Amino acid sequence: MPVEAPLSIPTPLLEVHNLCVSFPSRGRMIPIVENVSFTLGERDILGLVGESGSGKSVTAMALMGLIDSPGVQITGSALFRGQDLVGLPQKALRRLRGREIAMIFQDPMTAFTPVYTIGWQIDEQIRAHERLSRRQARARTVELLADMGVPDPARTADRYPHQLSGGLRQRAMIAMALSCNPSLLIADEPTTALDVTVQAQILDLIRSLRSTYGSSVLLITHDMGVVAETCDETLVLYSGRVAESGPTEALFAHPGHPYTAALLASIPPLDGPRPHRLPAIAGAPPAPLERPAGCAFGPRCTFVHDTCLNTPPPLVPTGTAGSPHQMHGASDQPGQFAACVLPAEGTPLLPRVGNAFSVNPAAPPSARTMTPPAPFSTGEGLP
Ligand SMILES: Nc1ncnc2c1ncn2[C@@H]1O[C@H](COP(=O)(O)OP(=O)(O)O)[C@@H](O)[C@H]1O
Ligand code: SF4
Ligand SMILES: [Mg+2]
Numbered sequence: 001m002p003v004e005a006p007l008s009i010p011t012p013l014l015e016v017h018n019l020c021v022s023f024p025s026r027g028r029m030i031p032i033v034e035n036v037s038f039t040l041g042e043r044d045i046l047g048l049v050g051e052s053g054s055g056k057s058v059t060a061m062a063l064m065g066l067i068d069s070p071g072v073q074i075t076g077s078a079l080f081r082g083q084d085l086v087g088l089p090q091k092a093l094r095r096l097r098g099r100e101i102a103m104i105f106q107d108p109m110t111a112f113t114p115v116y117t118i119g120w121q122i123d124e125q126i127r128a129h130e131r132l133s134r135r136q137a138r139a140r141t142v143e144l145l146a147d148m149g150v151p152d153p154a155r156t157a158d159r160y161p162h163q164l165s166g167g168l169r170q171r172a173m174i175a176m177a178l179s180c181n182p183s184l185l186i187a188d189e190p191t192t193a194l195d196v197t198v199q200a201q202i203l204d205l206i207r208s209l210r211s212t213y214g215s216s217v218l219l220i221t222h223d224m225g226v227v228a229e230t231c232d233e234t235l236v237l238y239s240g241r242v243a244e245s246g247p248t249e250a251l252f253a254h255p256g257h258p259y260t261a262a263l264l265a266s267i268p269p270l271d272g273p274r275p276h277r278l279p280a281i282a283g284a285p286p287a288p289l290e291r292p293a294g295c296a297f298g299p300r301c302t303f304v305h306d307t308c309l310n311t312p313p314p315l316v317p318t319g320t321a322g323s324p325h326q327m328h329g330a331s332d333q334p335g336q337f338a339a340c341v342l343p344a345e346g347t348p349l350l351p352r353v354g355n356a357f358s359v360n361p362a363a364p365p366s367a368r369t370m371t372p373p374a375p376f377s378t379g380e381g382l383p
Contacts (some may be wrong), residue, residue, distance in 0.1 A: 013049035013077040013216045014040040014063075015182060019086070021055075022064045024071035032058050033240045035076070040184070043210040045217040047231030047248065049224060049263070055240035056220045060186050062086075063218075064103055070340055076157075100130050102177035106189040108169040108189045111176060112161040118145075118169075119157025122176045125340030131178045140142070145176040147212065148205060167198035174205065178213055185209065203230050222262050228252060236260050239285050239296035242315060254351045256318030256338030259297045261349055283308045290298045295340070318343045 014381070023051040032350045033055040040046045049119070061067045062074050063085055078085040080101065085123055095373055097103075105111060112121055122144065123137040136293050138157070145153035148171040161169055170190060177185055187206060187329040191199040209215045219231055227248060234251050236259065244257040255261040264283045283300040292298055292350050301308070315337040 004025060005382055011040050011082070012039045013044075013081060014218075016063070016076070017079075018076035019078060020073075021057065021058050021064060021067070022073045023069055025289065029073055031240060033062065034286055036235075036237070036240075036242055037076075038235050038242075038245060040216050040218060040233075042183075043216055044213060044233060045207070045210065045219055045231045046158045046235060047227035048218060048235050048237060049222065049227050050221045050237035050243075051283060053234060053239040056222075056237055057111045057188055058104065058240075059237070060188055060218065060220055063092065064097060064101065064186065065233045066103075073305045073334060097174055098125065098182070099180045100182055101184045101186065102180070102182040103186040103188065104170075104173050104177045104190050106192045108166075108173040111162060111173045112169070116292065117158050119371050121158075122157070122172070122179055125176050126179045141175070141180070143178060145172065147176045148172070148178075149201070150175070161199055165198075166194055167201065170198075170202055171205065174202075178209070178215070179217075181213060183215060183217065185215050186220070189222070190219070192221070192223075192228060199226075200229075206230060224252075224267050227329065228267075235264070239291055241296060242314065242337075242339060244318075244336070244338040244340075245299065245315070246318075250336050252352070254318070254336070255349055257297075257334060257340045258303050258342075258349065260338070261352065263302075264352060305341075307345070313339050313341045313344075314346050315339045318348055 016039070017037050019033060019036045020031060022029040022031045022340070024030070024289070035066070036055075036059055038046060040166060052055055063078050065088065067074070076086060080096070085096075088096075110182060110271055112118065112341065119141050122141040123134065126132060126137045126140055127134075130137075141157055142153045145156060150156050150168060150171050156164070156168065156172070161172075164172065174185075174190075185206075190206070191202050193211065194202060206217055206219065209217060219226070220228060231248050234244075234246065234248045235242060236257065238249075238259050244251060244255065244260045246256075251260060252264060255264055259281075262279070265279045281300055284298070286292065286296055292309070294311055295301065295313050298304045298308050316339075318336045318338045
């Protein structure tokens with residue numbers, strides 16, 4: 001009788017568990033990234049989203065082993081195909097960077113030196129990892145540039161970075177990042193400096209990488225619109241902590257955390273009348289040294305109440321089907337979590353309708369009585 005092969009469970013490409021990054025300041029350690037956990041599957045695109053200063057780049061740089069500030073403390077684990085990147089010696093990290101994990105940045109000028117042609121720099125990157133002649137490396141460079149949609153790639157390869165438009169430079173940088181077929185591409189705000197049309201083209205390109213190059217992507221952005229268009233999974237960071245995570249579609253339809261909901265409320269609606277002004281989130285995230293004891297979003301949250309003030313709320317499943325807290329309108333999607341007391345109190349946010357959100361009117365008074373009348377500043381009256 002044939003023996004049945006055991007069912008193979010796909011192992012994730014990257015499993016980050018309780019990643020913490022702290023920098024020393026005035027004689028003590030300041031946590032900048034706290035207990036960030038996520039899983040990135042093969043060929044998946046995960047969006048890491050949050051306002052400026054929320055710790056997105058520090059998270060990425062920690063994964064790449066690129067933080068060299070004196071006294072920095074990095075704990076937790078980041079298993080890349082089972083190998084922990086945290087604490088890995090620089091020599092081993094250098095071997096992984098470029099070959100297995102590559103990173104692209106907002107400003108392509110940081111990746112290219114101005115004094116060599118684009119082609120020369122991509123050739124060198126290829127030759128650093130593979131035994132190829134100059135001619136073979138150049139053929140590969142031209143092919144990569146063509147794959148990235150660069151017109152006339154052979155001639156473009158002979159140009160200097162400053163001779164290319166922003167969009168072409170970004171394509172060339174992605175070509176360089178992909179030159180050694182990395183399994184993981186970390187893209188830190190890759191479209192922020194580009195105009196909207198070019199941004200859409202670059203996002204198309206990033207989406208296509210999973211089929212053409214088999215790559216998984218960690219896409220860092222402050223723009224929920226970019227996440228909606230591109231990412232399978234979303235992780236919302238606030239003040240260095242995970243505010244919410246889950247499948248993008250579910251998280252956008254049923255945000256479980258008031259911060260996610262507020263970010264979503266600030267995206268222009270696709271249909272219907274355009275609002276005169278989009279709601280903005282009043283206030284600013286706390287400086288790392290001044291984080292409140294409880295929920296870091298508390299000072300800006302319309303739903304804040306006493307329970308939120310003492311300790312940071314843990315991540316809890318939002319509206320898991322069958323839970324005693326399951327309420328009308330909550331997401332049934334497994335894998336969605338929010339660091340907020342509302343789901344645990346049985347008062348999840350109602351699903352998003354247009355750009356508005358509110359708590360369930362059947363909620364116990366604890367979560368309703370404290371809400372100020374207007375959810376967010378509309379920005380009216382600002383210059
Ligand atoms: N090397 C460093 N030393 C001390 N603080 C840092 C360092 N790098 C970043 N930070 C602080 O970490 C916080 C998060 O920064 P960052 O990850 O760049 O934010 P984001 O990419 O989300 O805009 C900021 O408050 C920033 O000032
Ligand atoms: S309701 Fe409380 S725990 Fe939830 S986001 Fe607002 S302040 Fe934080
Ligand atoms: Mg950044």
